[in-house]
Amino acid sequence: MSKQMSNVVMSAFVPGLGQFLLGERYRGLGIFLGFLAIVATTLWYGQPLWYLFPFLIWAWNLWDVFGLAAGQKHSVLLPLAFGLAAAYGIGWQVVEIDFSRAKVERAVAILRPMLQPDFIQPRRELNQMWVPVEVPCSSQPPAARREDAGRVATVTPDCGPVGETLLVKVTGLWPKTETNIFWQNPIGNPLMLGEGEIRMLTQMTDEEGALTTVIRVPTTALVAAPDPTLPQFHRVYFEQARPIGGYELSFIGNEVLKGALATVSMALMATGLAVLFAVPLSFLAARNLMSGNPVTYAIYLVVRTLLNILRSIESLIIAIVFVVIVGLGPFAGMLALALHSIAALGKLYSEVIEGIDPGPIEAIRATGANWLQVVRYAVIPQIIPPFTAFTIYRWDINVRSATVIGLVGGGGIGFLLIELIRVNNMRGVSAVFIAIAVIVIVLDYISAKLRERLV
Amino acid sequence: MLRIQNVSKTYPNGTQALKNVSFDVADGEFLVIIGLSGSGKSTLLRCINRLIEPTEGKIIWDDVDITAASPAELRKIRRTIGMVFQQFNLVKRSSVLTNVLSGRLGYANPWTSLLGIWPQEDIAQAMQALERVGIAEKAHSRADALSGGQQQRVGIARALMQNPKLILADEPVASLDPVLSHSILQYLEQLNKEGITVICSLHFLDLVHRYATRVVALKDGVKVFEGSAKEIDRAKFKEIYGEEAQEVRAASL
Numbered sequence: 237m238s239k240q241m242s243n244v245v246m247s248a249f250v251p252g253l254g255q256f257l258l259g260e261r262y263r264g265l266g267i268f269l270g271f272l273a274i275v276a277t278t279l280w281y282g283q284p285l286w287y288l289f290p291f292l293i294w295a296w297n298l299w300d301v302f303g304l305a306a307g308q309k310h311s312v313l314l315p316l317a318f319g320l321a322a323a324y325g326i327g328w329q330v331v332e333i334d335f336s337r338a339k340v341e342r343a344v345a346i347l348r349p350m351l352q353p354d355f356i357q358p359r360r361e362l363n364q365m366w367v368p369v370e371v372p373c374s375s376q377p378p379a380a381r382r383e384d385a386g387r388v389a390t391v392t393p394d395c396g397p398v399g400e401t402l403l404v405k406v407t408g409l410w411p412k413t414e415t416n417i418f419w420q421n422p423i424g425n426p427l428m429l430g431e432g433e434i435r436m437l438t439q440m441t442d443e444e445g446a447l448t449t450v451i452r453v454p455t456t457a458l459v460a461a462p463d464p465t466l467p468q469f470h471r472v473y474f475e476q477a478r479p480i481g482g483y484e485l486s487f488i489g490n491e492v493l494k495g496a497l498a499t500v501s502m503a504l505m506a507t508g509l510a511v512l513f514a515v516p517l518s519f520l521a522a523r524n525l526m527s528g529n530p531v532t533y534a535i536y537l538v539v540r541t542l543l544n545i546l547r548s549i550e551s552l553i554i555a556i557v558f559v560v561i562v563g564l565g566p567f568a569g570m571l572a573l574a575l576h577s578i579a580a581l582g583k584l585y586s587e588v589i590e591g592i593d594p595g596p597i598e599a600i601r602a603t604g605a606n607w608l609q610v611v612r613y614a615v616i617p618q619i620i621p622p623f624t625a626f627t628i629y630r631w632d633i634n635v636r637s638a639t640v641i642g643l644v645g646g647g648g649i650g651f652l653l654i655e656l657i658r659v660n661n662m663r664g665v666s667a668v669f670i671a672i673a674v675i676v677i678v679l680d681y682i683s684a685k686l687r688e689r690l691v
Numbered sequence: 692m693l694r695i696q697n698v699s700k701t702y703p704n705g706t707q708a709l710k711n712v713s714f715d716v717a718d719g720e721f722l723v724i725i726g727l728s729g730s731g732k733s734t735l736l737r738c739i740n741r742l743i744e745p746t747e748g749k750i751i752w753d754d755v756d757i758t759a760a761s762p763a764e765l766r767k768i769r770r771t772i773g774m775v776f777q778q779f780n781l782v783k784r785s786s787v788l789t790n791v792l793s794g795r796l797g798y799a800n801p802w803t804s805l806l807g808i809w810p811q812e813d814i815a816q817a818m819q820a821l822e823r824v825g826i827a828e829k830a831h832s833r834a835d836a837l838s839g840g841q842q843q844r845v846g847i848a849r850a851l852m853q854n855p856k857l858i859l860a861d862e863p864v865a866s867l868d869p870v871l872s873h874s875i876l877q878y879l880e881q882l883n884k885e886g887i888t889v890i891c892s893l894h895f896l897d898l899v900h901r902y903a904t905r906v907v908a909l910k911d912g913v914k915v916f917e918g919s920a921k922e923i924d925r926a927k928f929k930e931i932y933g934e935e936a937q938e939v940r941a942a943s944l
Contacts, residue, residue, distance in 0.1 A: 595780035599846075602740055603853060604770030604797025612805050613793045617782045 240305035247301040251294055254301035263312070267297050270315065274322050281326055289322035346662055353670055354663035355489040363410055363476040366420070369402065370395035371453055374467035391472060400453045406474050407446040413476045414438055415447060419454050420471040422461070427454040441476070488656075488664040492671045495642075495649030500675065502566045502641075502648050503573060503634035510577030511627055517543065517578065518585030525589065539582075546579035551637050552644060559645040569646025573634045580633075584626045585619075592618045625687040632683040639672050649675075692717060693739070693857065693888070698748030700734050700912075708734040709745070710912040716890060718856075721883045723903035723920070724892040727932055731912040732892040736859045739890070740772045741765055752857075770797025773850025773887075775879075777862040779842040783835035787826070787845050790834050791817040794852030813852075820848035824878060840871040847878050858882065860891035864898070876902050896928050 247254030251271040256264025271293050278286040296315050303310050367382040367389035373396060380391035387408035396402060409415060417437045419427040429437040429451045441447045451472070458464040485493065519525060521543055526536035555572035562568050592615065600614040642650020649668055656664040693716040700709040708731045716722050724732045737743040739750055741757060750757045757768055773794070781790045795813050796804055803809075821827040824844035829837060834845060843863060850858055860879060864872035872895070880902055883889045893899055899906060900920050908916035908923075908931045915931060916923070923931075 593780075593783070595776060595778050596782045598742055599774065599776060599780035599849070600782075600793055600796065602742060602769060602772070602774040602859075603794050603849070604766040604768075605793070606766060606801060608805060609796045609799075609801065612807075613785075613789075613796065614782060617785045617789075621784055 240302070243301050243305050244298060247297050248294075251297040255297075255304055258301070258304050260304060266312075267293070267300075267315070270319055271297070274319060277326050278322070281329055283329065286322060286325060289318050289325075292318045349662035350666035350669075352663055353667040354486050354661070355492060355667040355670070356483045357486040357489075358479045359482045359484045360477045360479045363413075363478075365389055365406060365409065365474045366471045367391055367404075367406075368469045368471055369453075370467050371457055371470050372397040372465065372467055377467070389472070389474065395467070396453055398453050398455055398457055402451050402453065402472075403448070404451055404472055405446070405448045407444065409441045409445040409447070409474060410476050410478065411441055411443050411445040413441050413445075413478060415441055416473075416475040417449060417451065418473050418475070419451075419457065420473055421457055421459075422468045422470060425460065426473070427456055429454065447474075488661070488667055491652055492649065492664075492667050495652040495668070496671050496675055498566050499638045499642070499648035499650070500635055500679075502570045502646075503631055503638045506570045506573035506577055506634050506638075507627060507631040509570075509574040510581050510630070513574075513578045514581035514585055515623075517582040518589060521582055521586035522589035523586075540586075543579045543582045546575065547583060549576070551576035552641060555641045555646045556644050564645040564647070564651075566647030569638060569641040569648060572641060572646060573637055576637075577630050577634060581626060581630055584630075585623055588619050588622045588626070621690045625690045628683045628686050628690075632679050635679050636676055639675070692753065693890075694749075694751045695735075695739070696749045696751065698735070698738055698745045698750065700731075700738060700743065701746045708912050709738070709909075711748070712909070712912070712914045713748075714907055714914065714917055716888060718888055719883070719886055721880065721889045721891070721902055721904045722907060723899050723905070724890065724907050724909060725894070725899060725923075725931060726892075726909035730909040732909055733861050734912075735909065736774075736861050736890065736892060739857075739859055740769050740774065766797055770853050771856050773853045773855035773858040775843070775846045775850055775858065775860040775863045777865045779839070779846045779866070781834040781842055781845055781849075783833070785834060786831050787821070787834055787837065788814070788817055788830040790845055791820055791830075791848045791852055794849035797853065817848070817852060820851040821845075823851065824848050839867050840874065843867060843871075843875050844878070847875070847882075851882075855887055857888045857890070860889065862892050862894065865894060869895075872898060873901075896923070896925075899923065 243254035243258060245254075246257065250268065252264035252267030252269075254264070255267060258264075271290060274293065275290045278290060293315050296318070300310050365382075365384060365387045367380055368378075369380045369391050370377045373394075377395035380394040382389050385408075387406065389404070389406040392403045392405075393400075404417070415438065417429055417439065419429055421427060428434055433454050433456070437449070437451065439447050439449050453470075457470060461468065517539060520535055520539040523536060526532040551572050554575050555569055558568040558571045562571065596614040596618065597610060600610045605613065638646070638648055639650045639653075642648040642652070643654050645651065649671060653665065653668045653672075656662075656668060695715070696713050698709055698712045699707070701707050712731075712735060724735065726732050734743055738745040739757070741760075745758060748758070752768070755768065757765070760768055782793070785793075789807075792809050792813060795809070795817070799809070799813070818827060818830060821830055824847055826837070826841050826844055826848075829841065834842060837845065843866075846863075858879065863879070864875050867875065876891075876898060879889050879891060891902075893902075900923075903920040906916065906918060906920050906923055907914060910931055916927065
């Protein structure tokens with residue numbers, strides 16, 4: 237009885253020690269380490285409530301050592317449940333889960349534009365007209381008047397300093413059409429003329445296609461000027477647009493298509509390049525070919541290890557390195573994908589080679605065939621279909637990776653995506669999402685169909 | 692006339708598969724080799740066309756020493772020795788016709804054959820060989836689409852393409868249903884009657900009695916019996932195969 241008590245006392249001070257001394261070594265060690273881990277994380281996160289769990293485990297441990305001493309073994313389900321509860325609770329805290337932070341208005345702000353992906357737009361024609369204005373005035377400013385294709389635009393006075401009020405008149409535009417009026421400085425940057433100089437000034441033309449409005453020379457008109465006192469010609473622009481039926485790719489839509497093409501070709505180039513290197517490497521990494529003598533076996537081990545290391549580095553991380561080496565763009569992404577694919581394909585190919593049936597090789601040799609004929613008739617038919625299937629599969633994976641690799645500067649549609657996110661163009665982002673989904677689904681389907689026929 | 696003289700084979704791992712085996716095979720014989728799995732039957736058959744190099748001894752065929760042949764001479768010898776395997780050893784993804792044509796590789800132009808181009812007469816011969824084994828209609832199927840018995844018939848057709856003077860059959864029916872065994876062995880028997888020497892390893896005593904003109908028995912790589920099939924009674928069979936032989940034979944009947 238005293239021995240039993242001594243074990244309980246020992247477990248009270250060091251959880252698991254009593255169990256350990258009673259011969260249940262793994263049980264004792266498990267209790268000790270589990271208790272320690274939970275106490276440590278609780279100490280770290282310092283929420284008083286969590287001390288309940290180490291206490292419960294400690295209590296269970298006493299009950300357990302008491303039972304063990306009496307020859308009874310209890311299930312460890314209970315302490316495992318305590319440990320899991322503690323881990324889950326602390327995990328909740330570490331991940332900073334807080335559902336109240338999800339705001340409906342923010343979700344609406346971002347999701348509403350996404351319902352209208354910026355991919356196509358109605359086809360329209362533009363009617364553009366401009367008139368030069370001198371800012372600031374020279375001693376003899378030319379008339380601020382311009383005629384072009386029956387349209388006449390004038391500004392009065394002919395020139396002015398920043399902030400000067402100008403009367404703008406234009407005739408001969410399309411009648412009853414909304415017209416954007418904006419400023420353009422000498423280096424070609426548009427400046428807004430509407431409220432606060434951050435909105436577009438728009439006005440309808442009358443039945444004759446004329447409009448009259450008052451503008452002020454924008455405060456930022458001379459920001460880019462090397463010498464603000466030097467008179468230079470700025471322009472006032474009038475721009476009208478009207479639909480002419482049908483649809484066309486929008487500017488973003490065009491960029492999305494270009495990005496998609498870059499992404500698919502990036503994956504294709506990377507896969508092609510990878511195949512060139514992976515095929516010879518796979519023979520070196522095939523155990524059945526290389527285990528003949530110590531030298532080849534050493535080569536096998538080295539190649540295999542290299543491939544394994546390379547394969548374990550995510551292509552996204554390799555891409556960051558290549559972006560530094562060769563600069564931004566699809567080339568860096570292609571190199572990263574290729575390097576990762578060499579490792580992945582090398583391994584898959586070598587497994588195919590390891591799995592070939594030696595029977596046909598023996599049979600073809602027995603017919604009196606020479607070495608090349610044996611390779612052509614017994615080896616190649618066995619490896620080409622699985623090699624091709626794995627290559628197509630890799631291309632499929634590379635297309636998915638290529639979309640993500642753009643995010644770190646690897647070019648293609650991912651690069652476009654991150655740029656659109658930065659300028660908060662959610663309609664563009666939504667167009668990119670759709671394009672990525674379409675590419676992945678289509679390629680997934682094609683690759684599955686092709687592989688089905690090969691295997 | 693094939694003479695096997697004091698042939699021994701020791702594998703690099705030290706296993707001695709054949710120990711000083713000698714016997715002669717006259718032209719036109721149907722010689723059956725019996726013995727337990729691992730007794731050296733497969734090694735012996737592969738030593739004859741040097742798929743396995745014998746460590747010691749000579750194999751002389753029609754006064755040509757196969758064991759001393761150069762690689763080029765060896766290929767010329769191999770093309771006249773057909774071989775049929777337990778596992779059929781067809782290229783599963785290739786068509787039946789391609790598998791049969793590959794039997795012709797020893798005769799074919801080495802360059803055009805690499806491109807997969809075959810002369811019309813070879814294709815005609817292949818179709819004839821397939822007709823002979825009764826599966827001409829499967830010529831364009833993939834080899835693995837065929838049943839085991841059909842695959843072995845493709846194996847025989849491939850051996851036929853070599854216009855062989857000798858056929859080595861390594862347990863040709865061991866992977867097949869017992870009922871199919873006779874159909875396959877009858878093809879070999881027919882070829883044998885046309886003058887092709889057959890050396891065949893077999894397991895079942897009733898098949899041995901039915902087909903063999905002469906029997907060689909191996910036990911642990913040593914020749915323990917050579918004689919006519921009739922001389923092998925149950926007592927002799929038991930001596931070669933050990934105590935479990937009874938059950939094997941009962942199962943085969």
